[in-house]
Amino acid sequence: MAQKTAPDSTRRSERSRRAIYDAALALVGEVGFSKMTIEAIASRAGVGKQTVYRWWPSKGDVLLDAFLDLGGQAHAEANKDGEGADTPYEIPDTGDLEADLKFVLRATVDELVNPKYDAPYRALAAEGMLNPQLGAEFVERLLEPALQLYVKRLRAAQEAGQVAPDVDPRIALELWTGPVAQRWLQRTGPLTHEYADRLVEYALHGITPR
Amino acid sequence: MAQKTAPDSTRRSERSRRAIYDAALALVGEVGFSKMTIEAIASRAGVGKQTVYRWWPSKGDVLLDAFLDLGGQAHAEANKDGEGADTPYEIPDTGDLEADLKFVLRATVDELVNPKYDAPYRALAAEGMLNPQLGAEFVERLLEPALQLYVKRLRAAQEAGQVAPDVDPRIALELWTGPVAQRWLQRTGPLTHEYADRLVEYALHGITPR
Amino acid sequence: MAQKTAPDSTRRSERSRRAIYDAALALVGEVGFSKMTIEAIASRAGVGKQTVYRWWPSKGDVLLDAFLDLGGQAHAEANKDGEGADTPYEIPDTGDLEADLKFVLRATVDELVNPKYDAPYRALAAEGMLNPQLGAEFVERLLEPALQLYVKRLRAAQEAGQVAPDVDPRIALELWTGPVAQRWLQRTGPLTHEYADRLVEYALHGITPR
Amino acid sequence: MAQKTAPDSTRRSERSRRAIYDAALALVGEVGFSKMTIEAIASRAGVGKQTVYRWWPSKGDVLLDAFLDLGGQAHAEANKDGEGADTPYEIPDTGDLEADLKFVLRATVDELVNPKYDAPYRALAAEGMLNPQLGAEFVERLLEPALQLYVKRLRAAQEAGQVAPDVDPRIALELWTGPVAQRWLQRTGPLTHEYADRLVEYALHGITPR
DNA sequence: ACTTAAACGAGACGGTACGTCGAGTCTTACC
DNA sequence: GGTAAGACTCGACGTACCGTCTCGTTTAAGT
Structure with a gap:
């Protein structure tokens, strides 16, 4: 070539x-x-x-x-202050799935709201939608690695019996990342900690009466 | 002015x-x-x-x-062939919430995948993310009216006891619209009827074991 | 047609x-x-x-x-104060050709320098150079009538023996109108009463020693 | 600046x-x-x-x-065929002022009538009248250098006693350049060799009887 | 240390599109 | 039917950037 x-x-x-x-x-x-x-x-x-x-x-x-x-x-x-072992990108696993997810999702919300990250990240997301090549790179290098952390945590939860075994984690995680992405990118509503909590609750337990 | x-x-x-x-x-x-x-x-x-x-x-x-x-x-x-009463934009209410939602979401998926709508709609969505003024108009005139149909249907379901009374319909609907929007716009995965069905199921019943 | x-x-x-x-x-x-x-x-x-x-x-x-x-x-x-006989456009004939020409040429200079006339007249002259149709109209309606006054005065002078009989008045008048036009339009030098006088003198008596 | x-x-x-x-x-x-x-x-x-x-x-x-x-x-x-000495822009000096001036003025007339030069030169002249900045450049770079050749030739003639010593050459030359410019630019009459000759004669000897 | 080839800063180049202005034509409503 | 108003198509304006292409000038490897 x-x-x-x-x-x-x-x-x-x-x-x-x-x-x-x-x-x-x-x-x-x-x-x-x-x-x-x-x-x-x-x-x-x-x-x-x-x-x-x-x-x-x-x-x-x-x-x-x-x-x-x-x-x-x-x-x-x-x-930089760590002794040597690099803290990995990881979702905590305290045993309480709901608490762990809320913790991470709140952090995500904070980051998305931070102007330092908002402008470039939003630009990349939007541009990636129109430009498939860039979009693929965006997803592969930026978005998917972050989502895979949820997959890992959900798998652990499944093994612990806290998530139904027939649930597909890769789909499940979208129950909260999708809405957050939409609210952030399209500004369809306030992006708050309360909102993040509610999403996790609805996703875990469903919206039908138990 | x-x-x-x-x-x-x-x-x-x-x-x-x-x-x-x-x-x-x-x-x-x-x-x-x-x-x-x-x-x-x-x-x-x-x-x-x-x-x-x-x-x-x-x-x-x-x-x-x-x-x-x-x-x-x-x-x-x-x-144009109707007697006169304009068929409203409306989500069907057969009494079976899950079936109704799946039906509508499948239709949405079909529409998003249709090239006739995909190109302009995607462009507007992306542009609206970078241009708040346009974004607001996009949401107000195009997106929110569609989402409100879900609010109405969910309210009916709540009255029928099929959705927990303390659930906020405006948030609940995002459990499936958010993920679909994300898959569509960011191409993070295949956008199929099966996927739509799965989202509705997860959203209604939760992902934790019952 | x-x-x-x-x-x-x-x-x-x-x-x-x-x-x-x-x-x-x-x-x-x-x-x-x-x-x-x-x-x-x-x-x-x-x-x-x-x-x-x-x-x-x-x-x-x-x-x-x-x-x-x-x-x-x-x-x-x-x-407007005249009794009825309209004062014609006319070059005075006092019998002294040189004085009469200087008088008129000084007046011309004054007019060309007057901003009220300068702007439109200059614009018409310039435009007429590039647009033959307009130029012809400009000459016919504006310039030539003014020049003909000189022709008339020079003919009278010829009859009085003050101008050589074989001189063509239509050409002779250009000896001073040409230079004035050039100085005015192309700004090649100051346009003053002294200049006007000098032109008349040179034109009448020539520049060779007598 | x-x-x-x-x-x-x-x-x-x-x-x-x-x-x-x-x-x-x-x-x-x-x-x-x-x-x-x-x-x-x-x-x-x-x-x-x-x-x-x-x-x-x-x-x-x-x-x-x-x-x-x-x-x-x-x-x-x-x-380009010369040995090295660049033929300068110059008015010939054969000793016969009248002949020399006629020769040059006829050449000028020929040039002005040549379509190759007429169009751009006319455009520049007209534009320069409306745009003082361009006009100044036009005069300085194009017109005045040409006129200065006459000044030089007339000075020589003055020294030779062929032009009256009190005559201002810079004004004298306008007796023929002005009229030619006017006929050319404003099309007030035919621009011929005969006309050029006549102008030189009138300018040198005046129009009054000798 | 010296050579040398690539990366570099600068910016001119042929282009495309911008958003604006005005030309000259046409339509509407009024008198 | 002339008029004031102004929307229309068209074309040029002068500007901003595009992506490519020289220009010298660093600068870092390989002698």
Whole structure:
């Protein structure tokens, strides 16, 4: 396959890469995704346009990498005082499924509401809907790993008999992630801790009388 | 409020309006929302650019109106043979809540999968996430009316004792609309009748053992 | 030949015509000829665009009529106290050709420098250079009548033996009108009374030693 | 003076510059100045609009440069066979002032009548009358240099005693350039060799009897 | 330490679309 | 039927970015 003489990533300027991430995240917050231009990113990063085009095919991809990097940094930050064992991304398992799910979902809500994450994450979600290639990458690298944590926790709950054995965890988790995503992205209602709790309750016990 | 000498809508050309709707819907299907330009809409509709700009502030707004018109037409079509009483938008109430919900949700899935609706609806959803003004209009005029049908049906079910009285219908409905929206928009999994059925079952009875 | 049903000038609105003249003259002074638009003229005159288009083919023609009207008014004004005999446009004949020419040429200079006349007259001259049709009308209705006054005066001078009999007056007059026009239109030098005097002297007596 | 980050002229595309000149000169001849658009120039030159706007503020300026370049080319052409000494722009001095002036003025008339030069030159002259900034440049770069040749020749004639010592050459030359300009630009009469001769005669010897 | 080739900053280039303005035509309602 | 008003199609405006393409200038590997 004849690519356009693919760039040599070993000689890549780390300095420029970081500057581009910073510029992209700043701009998406300041002017929004659709008004964020590659020229503006380059100019703000003090970088030539070609340096952006050399490494990313579109502004969406720049933002995706920038956002993943942001997440990586945050995680590294949270663990920098640890002795060595890296705290994994994990849903707690206290034995009380309902409490554990509420705890995590509340944290998710907090994050989605945080402007620092909202702007880029929302932009990526929206862009991914129209651009299947970007959307696939978004889901694969960002969304699905997070959802798999629920799968793992639900499997444990099934083994503990707290979830019916014939329930498909991959579907079950959508009972609360779907609604939260919808409220967040489409602003169809307030996104609060109370709302998160209610979703978990309804999902676990159903809405029909017992 | 000093607008730029608002145009006189009584003198508006119906011909142009329809042509613009058709062009917008065709283009969003053919080239996608982001590559759809106002110039292309105007040109395809055989209309001056100014005529588009005179009546809509952005291509998103054009598409929203075009899509609403499309829905209106479809509904009118479906009722043109009726005696006179307009069949309302309504969720059937056969007494069997689960069956009724599955029926409607399957229909929703079919519609979302239909390319005729998918392209514009998806574009509007995505655009509405980045543009709060458009998003609000999208929700108010398109999404919320549909969701309210579930509220009504769930209220009836509550009166019939089929749904617990302390359940909030506006939240409950999101147990299935949220997941469907997520699968559809973010392509996180297959969107099938089986999936729809499963969501309704989980939502009604919960995922914990009974 | 089927014209577009030529308008009936007997039913023409005098009110509108005057308002259009005023608007055109005001605008050419305020924003210049090229930024003066027919829409602006109509709007300022409180008149529909069609009323302008019905009676004039271009903004140049509007301005030409407006300027001719302005000249007519000025002349009427100058004669409104007269007993009845209309003072004709005429170059004085005191018997002293040089003095008479200097007098008239100084007056011409004063007029060309007067902003009230400069803007429209200059616009018409320039436009007439690029648009032969307008140019011909400009020359025929505005310029040539003025030049013919010199022809008449020079003929009288020839009869009085003050101008060589083989001199062509129509060419001779250009010895001073040409230079004045050039200085005025192309701003190649100061346009003063002294300059006017000098031109007349050179033209009458030549620049070679006598 | 804070310009908009003035472009770097060392990186300018010579190819584009020439193509733009050619397009501008062709267009002004074909459709006239007022119907010549910057879009058409760019399109015909196979150039982006921005490349025109980057280097010139208006179509008038483009045409001025194009015309100057045309003159430069013509002059270079005329001298390419020379040994090295560039034939200067110069009015011949045969000792016979009248003959020399007639010779040059006839050549001027020929040039003004040549369609190749008429269209752009006329357009520049007319545009310069309405746009003082362009007019100043036109006079300074195109008109005045030509007029100064007459000043030089007349000074020589004064030294030779063929022109009265108190005559101002800068004014004297207008006795024939002014009329020629007027006939040419305003089409007030035929522009012929005979006319040119007559003007020189009148100007040199005056129109009064000797 | 020196060479050398790739990445880099800068930004000009041919394009496309933007959103606005005005041209000239046409329609509506009024007088 | 002329008029004021203004919506219409069309085309050009001047601007903003696109993605590509030179230009020198770092800069880091491999001699």
